[in-house]
Amino acid sequence: MNGSGRGLSFGDAVARTRRWLPLICLASVCGALAGLALPLVLADAVDSAVAGDAVGGPLALAAGLIAVSVVCELAETFAEAAATAGATARLRGDLVRRALAIGGARSRRFETGDLVARVSAGAADAASAGPAAVGAATALLPSLGSLAMLAYLDWTLAAAFLAGLALVALVLRLLTARTTAAIAAYQRIQGRIAARLSEALTGRRTIAAAGTVEDERRRVLADLPVLRGHGAETWKVLASAGAQAALVGPLTTVGVLIAAGVAVSTGRLSPGEMLASAQYAMAGAGIGALTGVFAALARARAGVRRLSEVAEAPALEYGDADLPPGTGRLEFRGVSAYEDDEPLLEAVDLVVPGGTVVAVVGASGAGKSVLAELAARLRDPDTGEVLLDGTPLHRLGHRALRAAVGWAPERPVLVGATVGEAIGSYGSVRETARAADADAFISRLPSGYDTPLEDTPMSGGEAQRVGLARAWHAERLLVLDDATSSLDVITERRVIDALTAGEPTRTRLLVTHRPGTAARADLVVWLDAGRVRAIAPHRRLWDDPDYREAFG
Amino acid sequence: MKREIRYGLSGLRPRPLAALAAWSVPQALPASISGLVLARAVDDGFLAGRPWTGVAWLAGLLLAAGIGAIGTRMVYATVGGLVEPFRDRLADRVVSGSLRAAVTGTDRGSGAVALLTRQLEIVRDSYAGLIVAVRGFAVTAVGVTAGLLSLAPLLAAVVLPPFALGLALFAATLGIAAARHRRAVHADERLADRVGSVLAGAADLSACGAEAQGRSLTAGPIRDQARAERSLAWVAALRSLCFVVGGWLPLIAVLAAAPWLIDRGLTAGTITGALLYVLYGLQPALNSLISGVGSSGLRFVVTLGRILDASGAPEPPRAAGAAPVEPLDLEARGLTFAYGPYSEPIVEDLDLRIPAGDHLAVAGPSGIGKSTLASLLCGLLRPDAGTVTAGGRELTSMPPADQARHRVLIPQEAYVFAGTVRDNLAYLDPEAGPGRIAAAVDAIGAGALVERLGGLAGAVEPSRLSAGERQRLALVRAYLSPAPICVLDEATCHLDPAAERTAEAAFARRGGTLIVIAHRLGSTERARRVLTLDGRGAVLREQEPAQIQPSS
Numbered sequence A: 001m002n003g004s005g006r007g008l009s010f011g012d013a014v015a016r017t018r019r020w021l022p023l024i025c026l027a028s029v030c031g032a033l034a035g036l037a038l039p040l041v042l043a044d045a046v047d048s049a050v051a052g053d054a055v056g057g058p059l060a061l062a063a064g065l066i067a068v069s070v071v072c073e074l075a076e077t078f079a080e081a082a083a084t085a086g087a088t089a090r091l092r093g094d095l096v097r098r099a100l101a102i103g104g105a106r107s108r109r110f111e112t113g114d115l116v117a118r119v120s121a122g123a124a125d126a127a128s129a130g131p132a133a134v135g136a137a138t139a140l141l142p143s144l145g146s147l148a149m150l151a152y153l154d155w156t157l158a159a160a161f162l163a164g165l166a167l168v169a170l171v172l173r174l175l176t177a178r179t180t181a182a183i184a185a186y187q188r189i190q191g192r193i194a195a196r197l198s199e200a201l202t203g204r205r206t207i208a209a210a211g212t213v214e215d216e217r218r219r220v221l222a223d224l225p226v227l228r229g230h231g232a233e234t235w236k237v238l239a240s241a242g243a244q245a246a247l248v249g250p251l252t253t254v255g256v257l258i259a260a261g262v263a264v265s266t267g268r269l270s271p272g273e274m275l276a277s278a279q280y281a282m283a284g285a286g287i288g289a290l291t292g293v294f295a296a297l298a299r300a301r302a303g304v305r306r307l308s309e310v311a312e313a314p315a316l317e318y319g320d321a322d323l324p325p326g327t328g329r330l331e332f333r334g335v336s337a338y339e340d341d342e343p344l345l346e347a348v349d350l351v352v353p354g355g356t357v358v359a360v361v362g363a364s365g366a367g368k369s370v371l372a373e374l375a376a377r378l379r380d381p382d383t384g385e386v387l388l389d390g391t392p393l394h395r396l397g398h399r400a401l402r403a404a405v406g407w408a409p410e411r412p413v414l415v416g417a418t419v420g421e422a423i424g425s426y427g428s429v430r431e432t433a434r435a436a437d438a439d440a441f442i443s444r445l446p447s448g449y450d451t452p453l454e455d456t457p458m459s460g461g462e463a464q465r466v467g468l469a470r471a472w473h474a475e476r477l478l479v480l481d482d483a484t485s486s487l488d489v490i491t492e493r494r495v496i497d498a499l500t501a502g503e504p505t506r507t508r509l510l511v512t513h514r515p516g517t518a519a520r521a522d523l524v525v526w527l528d529a530g531r532v533r534a535i536a537p538h539r540r541l542w543d544d545p546d547y548r549e550a551f552g
Numbered sequence B: 001m002k003r004e005i006r007y008g009l010s011g012l013r014p015r016p017l018a019a020l021a022a023w024s025v026p027q028a029l030p031a032s033i034s035g036l037v038l039a040r041a042v043d044d045g046f047l048a049g050r051p052w053t054g055v056a057w058l059a060g061l062l063l064a065a066g067i068g069a070i071g072t073r074m075v076y077a078t079v080g081g082l083v084e085p086f087r088d089r090l091a092d093r094v095v096s097g098s099l100r101a102a103v104t105g106t107d108r109g110s111g112a113v114a115l116l117t118r119q120l121e122i123v124r125d126s127y128a129g130l131i132v133a134v135r136g137f138a139v140t141a142v143g144v145t146a147g148l149l150s151l152a153p154l155l156a157a158v159v160l161p162p163f164a165l166g167l168a169l170f171a172a173t174l175g176i177a178a179a180r181h182r183r184a185v186h187a188d189e190r191l192a193d194r195v196g197s198v199l200a201g202a203a204d205l206s207a208c209g210a211e212a213q214g215r216s217l218t219a220g221p222i223r224d225q226a227r228a229e230r231s232l233a234w235v236a237a238l239r240s241l242c243f244v245v246g247g248w249l250p251l252i253a254v255l256a257a258a259p260w261l262i263d264r265g266l267t268a269g270t271i272t273g274a275l276l277y278v279l280y281g282l283q284p285a286l287n288s289l290i291s292g293v294g295s296s297g298l299r300f301v302v303t304l305g306r307i308l309d310a311s312g313a314p315e316p317p318r319a320a321g322a323a324p325v326e327p328l329d330l331e332a333r334g335l336t337f338a339y340g341p342y343s344e345p346i347v348e349d350l351d352l353r354i355p356a357g358d359h360l361a362v363a364g365p366s367g368i369g370k371s372t373l374a375s376l377l378c379g380l381l382r383p384d385a386g387t388v389t390a391g392g393r394e395l396t397s398m399p400p401a402d403q404a405r406h407r408v409l410i411p412q413e414a415y416v417f418a419g420t421v422r423d424n425l426a427y428l429d430p431e432a433g434p435g436r437i438a439a440a441v442d443a444i445g446a447g448a449l450v451e452r453l454g455g456l457a458g459a460v461e462p463s464r465l466s467a468g469e470r471q472r473l474a475l476v477r478a479y480l481s482p483a484p485i486c487v488l489d490e491a492t493c494h495l496d497p498a499a500e501r502t503a504e505a506a507f508a509r510r511g512g513t514l515i516v517i518a519h520r521l522g523s524t525e526r527a528r529r530v531l532t533l534d535g536r537g538a539v540l541r542e543q544e545p546a547q548i549q550p551s552s
Helices: A010-015 A021-051 A056-108 A112-127 A129-138 A140-153 A155-202 A204-210 A213-265 A271-284 A287-312 A368-375 A398-404 A419-423 A429-435 A439-443 A460-471 A489-500 A515-519 A545-550 B002-010 B014-046 B051-103 B112-151 B153-200 B202-208 B211-263 B268-310 B370-377 B400-406 B421-428 B434-444 B447-452 B467-480 B497-510 B521-525
Strands: A330-339 A342-352 A357-361 A383-388 A405-408 A477-481 A507-511 A523-528 A531-536 B330-337 B347-354 B359-363 B385-390 B407-410 B485-489 B513-517 B529-533 B538-542
Touching: A010 A129, A010 A287, A021 A056, A021 A129, A021 A140, A021 A271, A021 B211, A021 B268, A056 A112, A056 A129, A056 A287, A056 B153, A056 B202, A056 B211, A112 A129, A112 A155, A112 A287, A112 B112, A112 B153, A129 A140, A129 A287, A140 A155, A140 A271, A155 A204, A155 A213, A155 A271, A155 A287, A155 B051, A155 B112, A204 B051, A204 B400, A204 B407, A213 A271, A213 B014, A213 B051, A271 B014, A271 B268, A330 A368, A342 A368, A342 A523, A342 A531, A357 A368, A357 A515, A368 A405, A368 A477, A368 A507, A368 A523, A398 A405, A405 A460, A405 B202, A419 A429, A419 A460, A429 A439, A429 A460, A429 A489, A439 A460, A460 A477, A460 A489, A460 B202, A489 A507, A523 A545, B002 B268, B014 B051, B014 B112, B014 B268, B051 B112, B051 B268, B112 B153, B112 B268, B153 B202, B153 B211, B153 B268, B202 B211, B211 B268, B330 B370, B347 B370, B347 B385, B347 B538, B359 B370, B359 B521, B370 B485, B370 B513, B400 B407, B407 B467, B421 B434, B421 B467, B434 B447, B434 B467, B434 B497, B447 B467, B467 B485, B467 B497, B485 B497, B497 B513, B497 B521
Parallel strands: A357 A507, A357 A523, A405 A477, A477 A507, B359 B513, B359 B529, B407 B485, B485 B513
Antiparallel strands: A330 A342, A330 A383, A523 A531, B330 B347, B330 B385, B529 B538
16 A cells, blocks of 8 residues: 655754764864863963073974874864765665656656656755764864863853853854754745756757747746846845854954963963963854754755655655566556545546456546556556456566566656667567567667667657557567557557457456547446546447547 | 866856855954954953953954854855755756757657756755855955964964965865766666656566565675775775865964974964964864865766756747647658667668558557667658758757647557646647636547546546546547647557547547557548558558547
């Protein structure tokens, strides 16, 4: 049945980089500690120089601390790259797997262009969740460490610093939520523009003939001003954040400097220590770095959400049953299917004896394609059950189901590196291509079956025949959803001949608009507005004018 | 790289740029005076036993920070004003470039979505980052140099040489870095391409049980992208080392030279002031320059380069020339066309004259070249040999807009887009009034469909329409076109025969020339002349057209 997926939580995304997080954390902490020790050592060097003492010792120590912090930085860089690159790849793999598992039902939820954006940008953002979280956690270390060092130098410094820090915290609280909202709105509009471009690219022949590239350009870009509005919003957020940082950061530093100056004038601190206190104050209120950290966190959160939406969408799940022996007896028991609460099929009961040829006819919108998708289990019924040789389809194992059932749509999308690969790996590619009358034109291609698919422009009829060849292997049930509509009559006749010839070892379900095809079926299922109007041979129905009307 | 830099510079419109430079001055004020202020505060105030003088000097720094905050806010706001229009211009370029590539058949444009989403975003962010970084660096470097010189020229001589060395080293690594970034962007694009083509066929893969094949097709590009991302970490490591030289070496140099400087009469205050300039001015400036140019700059150059390669400058809008034109005679002479250098010609040495007002059907088995012939007669394909002329003018020499005024082509894959019904129907004649549209809808028999969609103002959602419904909308659109030559390329194949009859009858009554690429016998019976392609040649025969009547 439909398996609603568990969403992807921020914690799940973090866990994807689990192995690297300790190293990132360690490097980040060590680097911060070296950074905290450095000002004191520099202070020592300054004071020694001012006092006319040798500076060699503190100088060597300072160089050592700088080296440690550089090494830590390098380690963090490499670990972060390894972590996010690996996690991005795995998240992308999972996302593609999920999108493919959602399968036929997918197109009604996500446009392809939008999904591609989620795979390429969303996954990369989500993968940075772990490092971003570590960054956010360790970002506090310099602040807290600096506070400790300031208190160690003189308590008045710590007091001045804390007053500044309270201001910084206030700024950060205000910032994250607004950034997330602005980025999410921006990304939504961007996705819409990309989806429009995707759509326009499918109509390239119409656009070419009409010379309407310019109109299409305007249509696709129509939301650009809206995007610009959301973009301006993100700049506004950044501008106020930046201004607050520019104000708050020095406020803390100057406060600490004044406290340190007073301490110098009373002899509690040396000039070198005054410089050190300025450095601690800056490190503590390093709000510039912190805003970056929180922006990364916000971006990761937005990415996780976009991935989660796909992960939550229901996907087809398979059982582990095998089919008992049979010839493809197809049964619908009280099957209904809805979309957005609109009924597509209602209370359909039907039994197709194994090995027969059955046609499905009905006017546009009668539910023929939905019935075909249910029979081929590209979707599950909302109520009722579909059975093949007595076994509910959803109980069948993946391989058992797909070896038994084939589906050829009116507009097949061919996937594979080569034409041969697009036909698939069940049985002999060439044999099935011949049966679907595709062998002749494929053989004319530059490298025959090995011709790269992307170098093979095909007419609708050619694509349909490759799509047919792809499904031909079906052992128990072959579903053709208007899959010969783009073939000329002579070719179609040849294909139907091949389809109906031979031993009746499998059931063939043909959705068709053509009376000639319906006439060759053993039985016709006549659908009308989502319900079965009649099940009978074509010649018995033909006298009914309503039936003839179903063909147009 | 020059081209990208030029393009980037061209986005710096003078007014916002001048504003940016002006607001940079107050922004840089705190960093420029910080060392000087600290030196005075220490020497004249805290160490001289006049703490209030020291406090007064430091308070001046607060004032500077307030002015700096205003500068920062305005700088970000101004950057947005430079970046958003730049993004708009690029989005336009990507959209028109990919649409144009798609209509001329040079590219199916599947990478365009990645260009428009992730990569355009990268350019936007990096352009902003680059502007902020370069500008900030320049302003601060100038300010700090002035400050150091006024503090003590000797200090400038100690600080500036290692700083300049670090800068030079960084510049030297830019080449390697750019090459790696380029690889990463390329990997990104291939990934989006592949994921797009696989996910478009999700239902098909699911029906074949070939989800694993879909996953394995995407696995390679996902892995390559991760590898490219990891190799970027090395670039980041190089940058850290440059910072050691440019940022930390000046500090060590001041400390090492301190005893000597103090011998030359420099005070404790001047030394701490100089160190503050390094820590507070030069280090942050160098840091943001390195991260800005090193990451944003390279991402900018490489990503922008890909975008510029893959797109062209937008064309000026076409002149509106909707005036009806007289039908022209079409004539093909010695027409020859093959899809690839190794393929057999699909059309070979064809001579054909189609006088104005003719009704011609083209028949023959699928894959035989009927669609190709339609494309050739419409000037969408360039013949390998021979010519097609309209009214004596060679088609390939006519601009697309001119061609579009003379003929309309409706391909089998009907193109409808998200928008209102009216947008879709009046696509080829934006001036069509509701009366004319209603008449066309009636003539094609699309009344029920339009009504279901909510009338002319109703919304069209392409993924919710069946292929037949799309075709009906495309037919109404073509019917409304002012072009006198109409080519239906299996444009009715998803309609039932009666609806097809109605549509063809409407087009026959419409006047002008009608060329029907037929996939059913009915279409050939209704034509005045029939051209039959059989793979070896073409046979033209005239006939008494069957009585055309709209279906009851």
